[in-house]
Each structure stands twice: as C-alpha cells, then as structure tokens.
Amino acid sequence: MADNVKPRVKVPKSASAGEVITLKTLISHTMESGQRKNKAGEIIPRSIINRFTCDFNGQNVIDVTLEPAISTNPYFEFQSQVPEAGEFTFTWYDDDGSVYTETKAISVG
Amino acid sequence: MTFTRRETLAIGLGGVAALALPLQAAAMVDDKIAAFTGGADVGEGGLTLTAPEIAENGNTVPVEVSAPGAVSILLLAAGNPNPDVCTFNFGPLAGAQAASTRIRLARTQEVVAVAKMADGSFVRAAQEVKVTIGGCGG
Amino acid sequence: MNKAIARGVGAVALSALSVTAVLADADDDQLVINGEIEIVTEAAAAAHLENLDTVYSGWRFRKDETQSAQADDFENPGFIFVETAMDSWNTVEGEAGKSCASCHGDPEDMAGAKPTYPKWNEKAGEVRSLEMQVNGCRTEQMQAEEWKYTGSDMTNMIALLSSVSRGMPVNVAIDGPAQATWEKGKEMYYTRYGQLELSCANCHEDNYGNMIRADHLSQGQINGFPAYRLKNTKLNTVHDRFKGCIRDTRAETFSPSSADLVALELYVMSRGNGLSVEGPSVRN
Numbered sequence: 116m117a118d119n120v121k122p123r124v125k126v127p128k129s130a131s132a133g134e135v136i137t138l139k140t141l142i143s144h145t146m147e148s149g150q151r152k153n154k155a156g157e158i159i160p161r162s163i164i165n166r167f168t169c170d171f172n173g174q175n176v177i178d179v180t181l182e183p184a185i186s187t188n189p190y191f192e193f194q195s196q197v198p199e200a201g202e203f204t205f206t207w208y209d210d211d212g213s214v215y216t217e218t219k220a221i222s223v224g
Numbered sequence: 225m226t227f228t229r230r231e232t233l234a235i236g237l238g239g240v241a242a243l244a245l246p247l248q249a250a251a252m253v254d255d256k257i258a259a260f261t262g263g264a265d266v267g268e269g270g271l272t273l274t275a276p277e278i279a280e281n282g283n284t285v286p287v288e289v290s291a292p293g294a295v296s297i298l299l300l301a302a303g304n305p306n307p308d309v310c311t312f313n314f315g316p317l318a319g320a321q322a323a324s325t326r327i328r329l330a331r332t333q334e335v336v337a338v339a340k341m342a343d344g345s346f347v348r349a350a351q352e353v354k355v356t357i358g359g360c361g362g
Numbered sequence: 363m364n365k366a367i368a369r370g371v372g373a374v375a376l377s378a379l380s381v382t383a384v385l386a387d388a389d390d391d392q393l394v395i396n397g398e399i400e401i402v403t404e405a406a407a408a409a410h411l412e413n414l415d416t417v418y419s420g421w422r423f424r425k426d427e428t429q430s431a432q433a434d435d436f437e438n439p440g441f442i443f444v445e446t447a448m449d450s451w452n453t454v455e456g457e458a459g460k461s462c463a464s465c466h467g468d469p470e471d472m473a474g475a476k477p478t479y480p481k482w483n484e485k486a487g488e489v490r491s492l493e494m495q496v497n498g499c500r501t502e503q504m505q506a507e508e509w510k511y512t513g514s515d516m517t518n519m520i521a522l523l524s525s526v527s528r529g530m531p532v533n534v535a536i537d538g539p540a541q542a543t544w545e546k547g548k549e550m551y552y553t554r555y556g557q558l559e560l561s562c563a564n565c566h567e568d569n570y571g572n573m574i575r576a577d578h579l580s581q582g583q584i585n586g587f588p589a590y591r592l593k594n595t596k597l598n599t600v601h602d603r604f605k606g607c608i609r610d611t612r613a614e615t616f617s618p619s620s621a622d623l624v625a626l627e628l629y630v631m632s633r634g635n636g637l638s639v640e641g642p643s644v645r646n
Contacts, residue, residue: 121445125436135319143442148328150305175315177323182308184301186284186326187595188439193312194319280425280646281592358593358646359577360610 120144124205126219130197138169138176139192142207142215148183164189166208172201199223253302257338257348260298260311266346271297271339273349282329282355290322291339291347297321298340302350303333329355387571388422388580393640396435399529405636410536413567419637420580420589420645423570428592432644440521440590440642443514443597447522450515456506462519465503469526476520476527477639480628482540489543491624492520493599511619512599521588521597524641532585532634540628547629550622556613562630577646582607583634584627586643597642600627 125139142164149161163183169176176195195203200223207215257266271291279285289297289312299309312323321339329335336350393401403419411417421429435441451462451469466472479492490498493511496519500506509516536544551562565574566582573579588597601618604626608615616622 119446121442123436123442123445137319139436141436141439141442143439170315171317174317176317176319177315178313179323180311180313182310183306184304184309184328186328188442190324190326190437190439192324194322196317196319198317276425276427278425280428283595284592286427286431356576359574359579360607 120209120213120215122205122207122215122217124203124217124219126203126221129222129224132197132199132223134197135194136197136221137192137194138203139190140167140169140205141188141190143188144207144209146183146185146187146189150183162210164207164209167191168206169193169195170204170206171195171197172199176203197221197223249302249307253300253307253336256298256300256307257336260338260340261346264344264346266338266348268347268349270341271337271347271349273335273337273351275335275351275353277352278354278356279329280356281358282331284326285329285353285355286324287327287335288322288324289337289339289349290320291337291341292321293342294321294339295342296340297323298338299327300336300338301327301329301333302336304328304330307336309335329353331355388418391422391426391429393419393421393429393433395433395528400638401529401640402531402636402638405531408632408635411633413563414581414633417583417634417637418570418581419634419640420583420586421640421643423578423580424644424646428644428646432640438590438642438644439595440588440597440644441525443518443588443590444522444525444642446514447518450519451522456500456504458503458505460504462499465499469522472523473526474530476524476641477530477532478534480534480540480543480624480631482535482538482543484539488621489540489624489628491627492523493619494624496520496523512602514597517588517597517599520599521642524588524639527639528641529638532631532637532639534628534631534635536628536632543625544628544632546622547625547627550626551629554611555608556611558611560611562607562626581633582630583637584630585634585637586640586645588641589643589645592644592646600630 120143122142127136130136144164147159147162151159153159161183163181165181167179167181177193181189203219205217274288289299291297294314296311296313298311300307301309309327314321332354334350334352338346338348340346393403395401403422405417407414407417431437454461476492480489483490493516497508501508554561562582565579570579570581584600587600591598601623604623605615605618
C-alpha cells in the first residue's frame with residue numbers, strides 16, 4: 116500500500132426518496148505518472164489509482180478509469196439518485212494492488 | 225553558404241521529423257477516439273466540456289463534462305505525452321451524466337471529450353486550455 | 363543613445379508599468395469558506411506600513427478556479443493534511459505519556475493562537491514562531507522528539523492550528539520585547555539580495571498587481587500559510603517559501619528555522635495585520 120493514502124468523501128446525511136444528490140470524493144495519492152525522473156535521471160515508475168467506483172446498495176453510480184493525467188490527490192464530483200435509505204460504497208484501486216474503501220450511510224425522510 | 229546534397233537531405237528529413245511530432249499526437253488522439261467509438265461517426269452537440277481558458281497551473285486543471293443521456297464519457301488531453309485522461313462510465317443510479325475532476329496538462333493544448341449516448345451514437349466537444357508558466361520558479 | 367533619451371524611455375516604460383498595475387490589481391472577489399467563515403482579504407494597512415494604504419490577501423490575485431478551491435474545505439486539498447494532523451493531535455508520544463490533546467483539549471480550543479505568532483516568549487527570551495512553540499511542547503511537556511521544522515508532521519500541525527483560527531485577524535505584536543526582532547525583519551525585507559539584487563519590496567511592495575512572466579504578483583502576504591500549491595500539490599511552509607524567493611534572486615539563502623527567517627516572518631506577518639488567518643490556503 117502506498118504511503119499516507121487517505122480517502123475522503125462528502126455525502127449528505129439525509130435526502131428525500133428519489134432525490135438527486137451531489138457527491139464529492141478526494142483521496143490523497145501522489146499519482147506518480149511514470150513520466151518523471153529522479154535526481155539520478157532514472158524514470159520513477161508509474162504508480163497511480165487506476166479505477167474509482169461508487170455504488171449505492173449494490174447498484175452502480177459511477178465507474179471511472181483513471182490515467183496518469185489525473186492530478187495528485189484525485190478529486191471527483193458527480194451526482195447520484197437516492198431511491199431509498201442505504202449505504203454508499205466508494206472504492207479506489209491502486210496500481211500496486213491495494214484497494215481503499217469508504218462507506219457512508221444516508222437516511223431518507 | 226552552400227549545402228551538399230546529403231546535408232540538404234538531412235535537413236529535409238529533420239523537417240519531416242519535426243512536423244511528425246504534432247501529427248503523431250493528433251493521430252494518437254484519433255486512435256484513442258476510434259478505440260472508444262469502434263470507428264463510428266462522431267457528431268456534435270449534447271456534450272458540454274467546461275475548462276478554464278487559461279489554467280493557473282497545468283498540474284491541477286479543473287474540468288467538468290456533462291452529457292445528459294450518455295452511457296460514458298472519454299476525456300483526452302491532445303497535447304500530453306499520453307493523451308488518455310479518464311473515462312467516466314455512468315451506472316443506473318447516476319443522478320446526472322456529468323462529472324468534475326482535476327487534470328494535468330503538460331502544455332497549452334486542446335482538451336477533448338467524447339460521449340457515448342444511450343442509443344449508441346457518439347458526440348464530441350473540445351476546448352483549448354492555455355497553460356501558463358509560473359512566476360520566478362519559487 | 364544619450365542618457366537623457368535613455369531616461370525618457372525608462373520613464374515611458376515605468377509609466378506603462380504603472381498602467382498595467384492599475385488594470386491588473388487585486389480583484390474584487392469576496393471569500394466565504396463553507397458558506398460560513400467570512401475571510402477579510404482586504405484591509406487598511408497597519409500604521410507601521412509606510413508605503414501601502416491597503417493590504418490584500420494573495421487569494422485576491424488568483425484566478426476564479428483557484429479561488430473557489432479554497433471556498434469549500436472539501437475541495438481544498440490542504441484538508442487532507444489537516445485531517446492527518448488531527449490524528450497526531452490525539453497521539454500519545456514521549457516519556458511524559460502525553461498527546462497535544464492531554465493539555466490542550468480539542469484543536470478548536472487553540473483558536474486565536476495562530477494570529478499572534480511569531481510572538482515573544484518571555485521564558486525563552488526570544489521571538490518564537492508557532493513551529494518553535496510546537497517543538498517546545500514536544501520536548502518539554504511531552505518529552506518527545508522534535509519534529510523537523512518544515513517536515514510534514516510539523517506543517518500538517520501548523521495547518522490544523524491555522525484552520526481553527528480562520529477568519530480571525532492576524533495580530534502580531536511588533537513593539538516591546540519583539541521590536542528588535544521586528545526591526546531586523548524589516549531591514550531584511552528592504553535589503554536587496556542575490557545576483558539579481560532584489561529585495562522582497564521590489565516585487566511585493568513596488569510591483570504587486572503586475573505580471574512576473576505569466577504569474578500575477580501578490581503582496582507576498584503570509585496570512586494564508588501553510589499554502590497548498592497547485593504547482594507542487596502539497597502544503598508549503600512560510601520558511602520554505604521565503605527560501606524559494608531568496609534563492610530565486612540567486613542568493614545564498616537563509617535556512618528554514620533560522621533566527622533570520624523567524625525575524626522576517628514576524629515582519630511580513632505584521633504587514634498583514636488585519637487580514638484574516640486563511641491557512642491552509644490554496645495558491646498556484
């Protein structure tokens with residue numbers, strides 16, 4: 116696992132049934148592009164988050180394929196329907212095989 | 225100053241090589257789009273790409289794409305060493321076929337988005353983003 | 363070309379420069395963070411500033427996209443590091459078996475500290491930056507190892523301490539026992555350094571609002587530090603920024619944590635008295 120990887124998500128605590136809400140996510144990650152060289156002139160190997168997904172109660176909201184042109188500390192903002200109360204699952208997939216997951220519950224009322 | 229035949233040939237080849245670089249980048253973008261569309265025609269309209277006209281720093285450029293009714297949106301940076309940026313695939317619970325992120329642009333260039341619509345058609349949008357150099361480097 | 367003509371051309375160039383300055387001055391945008399913390403980004407200059415009428419936060423010199431990243435803590439990547447510091451705040455370290463929280467409670471209880479630093483410390487008999495104070499806590503109260511002055515542990519903690527004081531006016535004391543240090547910092551501010559023979563004032567007092575290459579020169583205020591820079595995508599400390607600036611004048615620079623840079627920090631911070639604490643800010 117890469118150092119100091121910390122996922123952050125912003126989800127409203129509640130919504131009305133069927134409402135469309137805005138979600139924001141940010142994960143601390145260097146997103147090493149594989150284009151940079153170190154002081155010795157050697158290429159620093161690529162090491163990025165290559166996929167991000169968001170699901171709600173098992174159904175997909177968004178599935179993103181990331182390339183090295185995504186900035187350090189990848190940020191995404193998108194919208195989701197909230198058909199009922201439940202839980203969002205956010206998952207980030209690292210080149211090194213690590214998987215980072217964050218969940219957030221939302222109530223409907 | 226006179227050139228020998230061999231020198232002239234070398235200069236000519238150099239010119240072709242220099243010309244080939246941007247052409248190569250454009251060809252790479254075309255290839256990426258073709259891979260996404262499967263070679264289908266790409267139209268215009270129905271896809272909005274929002275990016276700053278001038279980015280304060282190419283390292284972190286905010287970009288937003290929106291295409292109501294799209295299944296997925298491909299984002300490319302035509303002037304980067306590798307034009308791939310990301311692909312947004314919208315699931316059944318997507319509240320809108322729109323997303324924002326922050327991207328790296330190596331230099332002033334065109335950012336290109338291609339959306340695949342639910343009916344299988346494709347549309348394209350592009351915007352030039354000027355990337356400025358910093359102040360004194362501090 | 364004779365000297366008179368050269369002077370004339372120089373005057374035309376200078377007046378062109380001042381026209382640019384008017385056009386490219388700080389913008390009129392207002393900053394409210396999370397829809398609730400009102401940030402003062404423009405204030406009447408303190409009486410000790412002889413050459414400025416108004417002081418502006420560096421935020422006012424940035425483009426809209428950069429500005430908006432600071433208006434919401436979630437969009438501000440500096441908060442990744444503030445959250446990391448929250449963990450440090452509650453971590454027990456050292457022989458005394460204490461964490462920051464053992465003595466200070468919640469980080470919010472430290473609101474009001476950041477706007478007064480650098481500050482005279484009677485016991486130590488010196489002006490101390492907030493970093494020095496944190497390390498004082500670590501070695502004396504916690505009996506723990508010092509943090510590296512511009513290392514990530516320290517910088518994250520300064521960002522946390524700054525975040526809880528956002529919106530409060532910078533108010534460093536420049537008189538009494540701090541005066542000698544402040545005078546030293548002021549002298550440094552107006553001293554031309556390096557092969558380029560540039561003082562802080564040459565860029566940040568005489569030419570703020572103008573372009574330096576493709577960048578918009580600010581007043582060099584430090585109310586927003588630590589600053590998350592888009593350029594290097596991390597938190598940047600005041601002393602590292604000073605070091606970078608002085609290095610770019612092609613000078614042998616001062617070391618972060620040195621008494622020289624603490625003096626310069628006190629002076630530059632005092633130039634922003636009246637502006638709100640903003641750190642962690644977002645800059646280019």
